[in-house]
Amino acid sequence: MVNLPPDSTQLTGSVVRELAAECGFDLAGVAAAGPAPDFGRYRAWVDAGMAGEMRYLTDHRADLRADPAELLPGLQSVISVGMLYSGPEPCSVDMTEPERAWVSRYAWGDDYHDLMRGRLKKLAHKLCEIRECEWRACVDTAPLLERSLARQAGLGWIGKNTCLIREGVGSWFFLGELLTTAVLQPDLPPPDRCGTCTRCIDACPTAALTPYQLDARLCISYFTIELRGMIPENLREGMGANIFGCDICQDVCPWNRKAVQTREAAFAPRDFAPDLEKLGAISEAEFQGMFRSSPVTRAKYAGFLRNVAVAMGNSGLDQFREPLRRMAEYPNAVVAEHARWALSRLSGLEQAL
Template sequence: MRADEVLQIAHECGFELAGIAPAGTPCGSAPDFSRYQDWVAQGMAGEMRYLTDRRAEVRRDVRNLLPNARSVICVGKLYNTPDPPRREGDARISRYAWGRDYHLTMRAALERLTGRLLEYESFDHKICVDTAPLLERSFARQAGLGWIGKNTCLINEPLGSWFFLGEIVASLDLEPGSPPPDRCGSCTRCIEACPTQALVPSGDGWTLDARRCISYLTIELRGPIPDELRAGVGDHVFGCDICQDVCPWNSKAPVTEDRDFAGTAMPLAELAQLSPEAFRERFKDSPITRATYSGLMRNVAAALARRENH
């Protein structure tokens, strides 16, 4: 099977982006792994132990996931949807969480793609959607899907950064793509717009200090949000898109017609009334469950309090 055939089938399966990355280098190290190690060593992962425990070392080489891996088929699926009508008192929720859980949507699409490929040739494989110990953006960059911007998101010309990533680690020997040039230039809009100054200098570039990121604070942090960061969090209750909203590459990003990703407004007062059972029912197929009931209630209460004080 040729790489161009794989990419054509990926597009037929609904992925706007597709590319091939090599499964490893002669030394067996994943691209950018040393930068990842430095980031972890500086404590920037915060309390996200899944990024710092034994799984961190697995990310060194994708062949730890599939010993006979030769290629990584990288795909991207657009999730940019029109903003739902927003009213005073609505919660701010990250765009990726507006609709159905992308883990479910992406895995189903990757399984369709894998099934199509297996019709042509038998091969060993492992499907990865965010949860596997894999440096996704690094492989996606190597595959030619985009460059890693100063906001640490993968950016594609012309799709911007509103897309989910997924991978099929495969035993197929496919011709890899090549990384595109970095097109951020001298732009620093994302850095200047971040209300908690989470984008910090790192070597000759920029990195994300998760401990200051609104997404981390409202989703992953299980304890109280530090006092000095609360004002910056504002009325965000699940995630944050500011560094993507201000990115010039997203100003003309296309919109998906996939209804799985469409969202509706969520009033803070309505969310505050949810019981644990109602939370589980309302968000059973939503990534919002990641914050846990207590975490979301903490965020909603803080947002309501800040609104009352202003």
């Protein structure tokens, strides 16, 4: 139970952090309500076409991001929370087994959306015991600029890789928000600690990053999770073994060298580097079973097989010719085309030797 100071007209960040920790959040801070200061950046990004085909970023609800009060009338404060998800496992950039695929860290365990939403509701109930208020819990899917809000709430700075990074913690954490009509004392954004570093920009295999901006149309994470159709042919090579998401621009970030690890059992890895041959042969039912309650199902079965085909092509291993020939006969045209590309890539790699 939180002890309140006697004249607590405005609840302080430390009270909020205490409540959030009781609900299982690793990070928490408060941003004051008001128009989103970074909305112009968002609008310019969308107008430049950098959202690709992510309609939920460009549709009629896009402009709601200009002010979080659009989502809760009478909004006074936004509690931004973070949950760590990384464990002691190796980084994608250190993987050396070409017969294996790579699933990005955030998708190793259970999906975070329901878990965080449940905890945010718990936080709301605790807050309501202290202050009568209206509230709304958001995780990822609401039209909110979550990283901007988290920065304003003091959770970290936005790095040149566009991720929110916290000094002494790293960037392997999810974000969520509790919008509330309660008046809470806002926190301050921390300084940008990227300095002259450009590791993330230099390491991105598809040149998707310029400082503080990501062009989703070039990003492996976008291709493997969000894009439903053909992956641009000239960028498939850069995808390497990544079959769902991409961690490279965070793997190389010096602030993740000593990243704080999660204690959350739900995020423990199932199989972060699964066997490509096994993946290429799974049925749709097996796919659903293998990735039940995991974020990986977002790729959909056909998208997943498409990604597996590309990774097989990039492996340089002859053993994948046979499974790829079978995938080239697959009724889904996208999967079949990527399998044919992968076969020709394997031949090209062989000739280059």
